[in-house]
Amino acid sequence: MSRFLYYLIFTSMMAIITTPVPRILLGQSADGAIGSMLIGTAAGILFTYITVKFFIQFPGRDLIELLQAYTSSWVRIPVTIYFALIWFVAGVITLVMTVFLLITFLTPEMSIYTITLSILVTVFFGVLLKSKSVLFTLEIVFILMIPIGVIMFLKLYSSSELDWDQVSLSIMYINQMPKYLSLVATFFTFLGCSNLIIFNRYFKEKQKVSTLSLVAIGAFGVLMLVTSYFIPIGLSGFDQIDQFIFPWTSSADAVRMKFGIVERVVFIFMFLFVTIAFVSIIIHWHVSYKLILSVYRLKSLQVKQQNFTPFLVVLVFSIIGLWLTVQLTQYELYQYTKYYYYTIPIFVAVFFFTMLAIKRGASQ
Amino acid sequence: MSTKWLKIIFLSILLITLTSSISGCAYKGVDKRSFVVGIGVDPPKDPGNKFRVTLKIAKPIASLKSSTENEYAYLVHESESIAQTIRFLETQDDKVMDFSQTKILALSEDVLHGDLFSLMDYFVRRGDLQLVLYVLVAKPNAEDVLRVQPPLESAGENALYNYFDRTGIESPFVTTTFLFEFRRDYDTKGQSSVLPIVEANEEGDKFTVNHSIVLKNSVEPVTLTPTDTKLYNSLMREAAGYGYTIDNEGYKFTLSMDRVKMKLKIHVKDGEKPRAIVSIKAVGVISESNKLLKLKELDYYSKLSGEQFSEQVKDLFIHLQEKNVDPFGFGLKYRATRLNTKDTLDNWKEIYPELEFDVKVDMQLKSVGAME
Amino acid sequence: MTESKKPEMPPFMKSISETLPSSFDVLHVPLTLDDAQVHLLYMKTVVDGLSLQQSIIKPFYELDDEQKFGAYIQSLPNRLDPPPPDELLIMLTSGFVLVYADSTYSILEIRKLGNTLQGPTIAETTIHGPQLSLSEDLETNVSIVRQHYHQPNLYVETQQLNDKSNMSIALLYDEKEVNVDVLRRVKEKLDNLDEPLIQSAGELAVRLTSRRFTLFPTSILTERPDRIVYNLTGGKIILLVDNSPYAIVLPVIFFDFMVSMEENYHTYLISLYNTLLGWFGLLNCLLLPSMYVAFTAYSPEVLRTELTLTMAGSRIGVPYPSFMEVIIMLFFVELLTEASVRLPRSINAAATTVGGLILGTAATEASLASNVLIMIIAIVAISTFVIPMNELGFAVRIGRLVLILLTTLFGLVGLISGSLLLIIHLTNQDSFGEPYLRIGWRSKRSEKMVNSE
Structure with missing residues (x-):
């Protein structure tokens, strides 16, 4: 598998920390979260396997191209728009969550417009990049973040403040029935490979899915889930973990580097995950933007050789993002995000249906 | 080319609007902030109020070399709630009050009775307050403790920090409890939190930190003596150091421990009394003795010390059990080692008063010091 | 040699000489010995006088035969057939000599070489690497590169910029390593250059970039022969410009800027x-x-x-x-x-x-x-x-x-x-x-x- 595919998958796994997923999981910690996580992980790996396997059959071709080639337009257009919507919302959730995080912990006095704009400035240009450049950006950021991530994880796991009794207490709740919401939230973690619908265009070489790569993906996913679930429990305690709005940030603040220039690990954490969130928003919106452009391109925006539809699309994205960030309360964000996660099985169904349709079209 | 132009125009419009509208908003220079380094909470002097809050504000020093001692400003006010008080105190300061560097939360012993929820709520709800701030119990009251200026404290330093942050003194008598830890242990069913007690002397130039206090809602606070504090720190926080006195079979040792490790196990069987098996491994040296010691009898000394040590530990456990507090987390251990059912907690509440402690100490004395 | 004795210029040379401006350094030198007659037309300031003396004037008086001398001229390694007049004019301004001997026109390159001295490196100094930079002369520079890089794959293509300076540039690349697409693109860019005047390598590098508002340079300017060779082996294209002690390295990626030769x-x-x-x-x-x-x-x-x-x-x-x-x-x-x-x-x-x-x-x-x-x-x-x-x-x-x-x-x-x-x-x-x-x-x-x- 191409290394870029790993980046896509790993980034979306890391980005869950700036989505409501950890809170959803921790909210059901006494209520079957662990079982759901186990099932969700298995389902996620299976999904990754099927998706990658499917796209390997069409090296160098993205979903847009495949839909155009093998399906009729009454399948293509609704499916594309549905996917565009799903990806856009995924980006918006990360955006709103990141802004809330920043406004609570880093700059409480700053206006919400300012914070959102500061993110959107970069996201705007990031989304407009060529898909290839998006991958390069992703790689650079990913590699720059590795040392910081490793330091942080080592620090978290080795900190004496981490109470392993709390962790094992939470494991004792394994006998609860898995819950649907936690399950889909976990499954959402593993959706990174679905970005292939656009980025497969750049994976031209014939690839293989080896067991090793699936193990690697599974292991990383489990590590991220375990970290995002057990570290907050170990640091903030099991009994009241569901009271935290940002369980992760509040817990990372419990660890300190005695001799570091930056004493509080929480800021390293924020730096790491805000950056990952930036990239995650860029990827999600980029996919969405490419999908929209494939069905909709305004001729009236053609000025000389330049079509301004891309700018319009991204501008609309940004404006909706800004509007939602300002409008939504934290409660609404969690509520709507839950609804979004509830619909993920529909997304998977549509996704597989599309794959089947393409496959049938291709074999004819 | 036109793409680039468009981008540039877009950016410049954006920047112009932003610079004009926003830059004044959250932009607060570091010299326009006053950093609160300590918060103290006392009972009110006027019975109509609920809390009396003291803020210790650091005054930035222009040149560390030319100034000899720290200067702090203290703001005191009392009212209905902590938030109200702090809002009021903010009006007494010409600069923005910045709580992000607050490291000390001193609570007077008298505010610790009953449920601490309303007291602690403000501190954990505020996002900008560090969760790694040190919570301590102040004697005789929080304001006096914050006002202490030890003669050894040099400019740019806060003596109280040095006690707790483990870069200065590392004494087994000092319990370090962070805010998050305090909250975690306080709220966990089956564990109690422990706070250090800091005593200020009457002249206001000296601290003594060697007691601690065990807190749990619905139970009266239990004060631990210096010896018990030291035992607690060695067993739970793996603190090490001097001062473990052993008096057994005519020998009087003072041990100095290198490391102490404790493992808990809880055995509950039908028909038997529930037992907690505590195995402790301790490694140390003898630093003082009343008799001449022989190197080859080190094992014997280890045994003597071990017996005495296990008795001390057992006494502490029983003492805490009688007071119905659980700073060692037997309850948490119990809950963490069996699958959860809805009766687990209730079971524990029945088990704990009857729990028997089975303390096994594996004492390893490595040497008798520099001479026999 | 008096004015009256000066022999008539041959017609082609005359037409050329008339289009040249009448500046002090345009010289028409007729050589006569007995009945043998040879005409030289050149610009004094760009032609190496000593070499002219050695390779043309001296043999003429030694051979004392127009036919023999004509054959001698034909045999010279730096001889070319005269190109069309407008190109010829440019060549004359860059150090060529038009020779009329034995009823044929030849054009000989007897250039006064520019600054062939290799100065010490200034912009990128290293402690252990070579201490000399490129010179300011194109041919010397090409020869420096050749001496550092003994490979038959090293291709050198020269061409002239079509601006007012008409500067010669050389395109160097390792034929085995070079990326053909990039090479094609660079050549296209060079041909499509539309600038009135380009004076140095730095300027050329800027003009080759299509985007005006880019913050980061898309080519490296270097004065170090070892960096040039290092880049050649990496499949890059080197552009050498006459009269400039800098070479342009194309294409570059960001990390190239972080490589110090010292490493x-x-x-x-x-x-x-x-x-x-x-x-x-x-x-x-x-x-x-x-x-x-x-x-x-x-x-x-x-x-x-x-x-x-x-x-x-x-x-x-x-x-x-x-x-x-x-x-x-x-x-x-x-x-x-x-x-x-x-x-x-x-x-x-x-x-x-x-x-x-x-x-x-x-x-x-x-x-x-x-x-x-x-x-x-x-x-x-x-x-x-x-x-x-x-x-x-x-x-x-x-x-x-x-x-x-x-x-x-x-x-x-x-x-x-x-x-x-x-x-x-x-x-x-x-x-x-x-x-x-x-x-x-x-x-x-x-x-x-x-x-x-």
């Missing part, structure tokens, strides 16, 4: 350490000033208490906000750097001392800037010089202003946002079709990465 002359660990030092310097340069703004104005909670209080203390009495302070001091350091570049070497040490030490101390004494900031600015200034390639240093100096601006507006988030924006800008850029910033994994030497994928 090739040390053991692995030492060069790794040096590379890391370079990167650390780059980050310092870019981020430190904005971090100062972020920490003093928006997020003092990130740093330790002691440090925050020190910074607050050192800012006591500074009358303007920290971003103004940073911008003013940065500007001041930029002036200092520029001044020390412009000044002769013997004085610039004095300028740096006066500017840096005295003004810095005075600024803190007068509390116009905080101590911490002075330190930061000094670190930044030093770090700028750690970056191996000068051009990147310039780009970084502008880039950090953008970062300061964003940080001033948005605080620490702005800094993250701005750094990402820089990365996005870099990944979006390309150098002659090669992505500018991306990580090449297959070889540890980044400059070899042009061919892969």
Whole structure:
């Protein structure tokens, strides 16, 4: 598998920390979260396997191209728009969550417009990049973040403040029935490979899915889930973990580097995950933007050789993002995000249906 | 080319609007902030109020070399709630009050009775307050403790920090409890939190930190003596150091421990009394003795010390059990080692008063010091 | 030789000579011995007189036969058949001699060579590497490269720019390693150049870039023969320009700018350490000033208490906000750097001392800037010089202003946002079709990465 595919998958796994997923999981910690996580992980790996396997059959071709080639337009257009919507919302959730995080912990006095704009400035240009450049950006950021991530994880796991009794207490709740919401939230973690619908265009070489790569993906996913679930429990305690709005940030603040220039690990954490969130928003919106452009391109925006539809699309994205960030309360964000996660099985169904349709079209 | 132009125009419009509208908003220079380094909470002097809050504000020093001692400003006010008080105190300061560097939360012993929820709520709800701030119990009251200026404290330093942050003194008598830890242990069913007690002397130039206090809602606070504090720190926080006195079979040792490790196990069987098996491994040296010691009898000394040590530990456990507090987390251990059912907690509440402690100490004395 | 005896010029030469301006250095020299007659037309200032004397005038009087001399001229290695008149005129201005002998016209290259002296390296100095840079003469430079790189694959293509300077340039590449697409693109660019005047390699490099508002250079200018060869082996194209001691290296990726030649002359660990030092310097340069703004104005909670209080203390009495302070001091350091570049070497040490030490101390004494900031600015200034390639240093100096601006507006988030924006800008850029910033994994030497994928 191409290394870029790993980046896509790993980034979306890391980005869950700036989505409501950890809170959803921790909210059901006494209520079957662990079982759901186990099932969700298995389902996620299976999904990754099927998706990658499917796209390997069409090296160098993205979903847009495949839909155009093998399906009729009454399948293509609704499916594309549905996917565009799903990806856009995924980006918006990360955006709103990141802004809330920043406004609570880093700059409480700053206006919400300012914070959102500061993110959107970069996201705007990031989304407009060529898909290839998006991958390069992703790689650079990913590699720059590795040392910081490793330091942080080592620090978290080795900190004496981490109470392993709390962790094992939470494991004792394994006998609860898995819950649907936690399950889909976990499954959402593993959706990174679905970005292939656009980025497969750049994976031209014939690839293989080896067991090793699936193990690697599974292991990383489990590590991220375990970290995002057990570290907050170990640091903030099991009994009241569901009271935290940002369980992760509040817990990372419990660890300190005695001799570091930056004493509080929480800021390293924020730096790491805000950056990952930036990239995650860029990827999600980029996919969405490419999908929209494939069905909709305004001729009236053609000025000389330049079509301004891309700018319009991204501008609309940004404006909706800004509007939602300002409008939504934290409660609404969690509520709507839950609804979004509830619909993920529909997304998977549509996704597989599309794959089947393409496959049938291709074999004819 | 036109793409680039468009981008540039877009950016410049954006920047112009932003610079004009926003830059004044959250932009607060570091010299326009006053950093609160300590918060103290006392009972009110006027019975109509609920809390009396003291803020210790650091005054930035222009040149560390030319100034000899720290200067702090203290703001005191009392009212209905902590938030109200702090809002009021903010009006007494010409600069923005910045709580992000607050490291000390001193609570007077008298505010610790009953449920601490309303007291602690403000501190954990505020996002900008560090969760790694040190919570301590102040004697005789929080304001006096914050006002202490030890003669050894040099400019740019806060003596109280040095006690707790483990870069200065590392004494087994000092319990370090962070805010998050305090909250975690306080709220966990089956564990109690422990706070250090800091005593200020009457002249206001000296601290003594060697007691601690065990807190749990619905139970009266239990004060631990210096010896018990030291035992607690060695067993739970793996603190090490001097001062473990052993008096057994005519020998009087003072041990100095290198490391102490404790493992808990809880055995509950039908028909038997529930037992907690505590195995402790301790490694140390003898630093003082009343008799001449022989190197080859080190094992014997280890045994003597071990017996005495296990008795001390057992006494502490029983003492805490009688007071119905659980700073060692037997309850948490119990809950963490069996699958959860809805009766687990209730079971524990029945088990704990009857729990028997089975303390096994594996004492390893490595040497008798520099001479026999 | 008197005026009356001067023989008639042959008609073609006459027409050429009439189109030439009547400046003092246009010479028509008829040589006559007995009945043998030969005409030379050349420009004195660009022709090597000694060589002319040796290879043409002297043999003429020794051979004393027009036919023999004609054959001799025909046999000369630097002889060409005369091209059409307008091209011929250009050739005459660049040091060719038009010879009329034995009723045939020949054109001989007897150029007065420019500055063939190899000076010491100035812009990129190393301790262990070669100490001499390129000369200012194209042929000498090509021969220097050839001497460093004995490979039959080394192709040298020369051509002339079609602007007013008509400068000759040479395109060097290793035929085995070079990326054909890039080569084609470079040639297209060269042919389509539409500039009235190009005088130096630096200018040519700028003109070859299609995007005007790019912050980072898309080609390297180097004066070091070893860097040229290093890049040739990496499959890059080298452009040598006459009269310029710099070569242009194309295409480049961002990491090429972080390679110092010194690194090739040390053991692995030492060069790794040096590379890391370079990167650390780059980050310092870019981020430190904005971090100062972020920490003093928006997020003092990130740093330790002691440090925050020190910074607050050192800012006591500074009358303007920290971003103004940073911008003013940065500007001041930029002036200092520029001044020390412009000044002769013997004085610039004095300028740096006066500017840096005295003004810095005075600024803190007068509390116009905080101590911490002075330190930061000094670190930044030093770090700028750690970056191996000068051009990147310039780009970084502008880039950090953008970062300061964003940080001033948005605080620490702005800094993250701005750094990402820089990365996005870099990944979006390309150098002659090669992505500018991306990580090449297959070889540890980044400059070899042009061919892969």
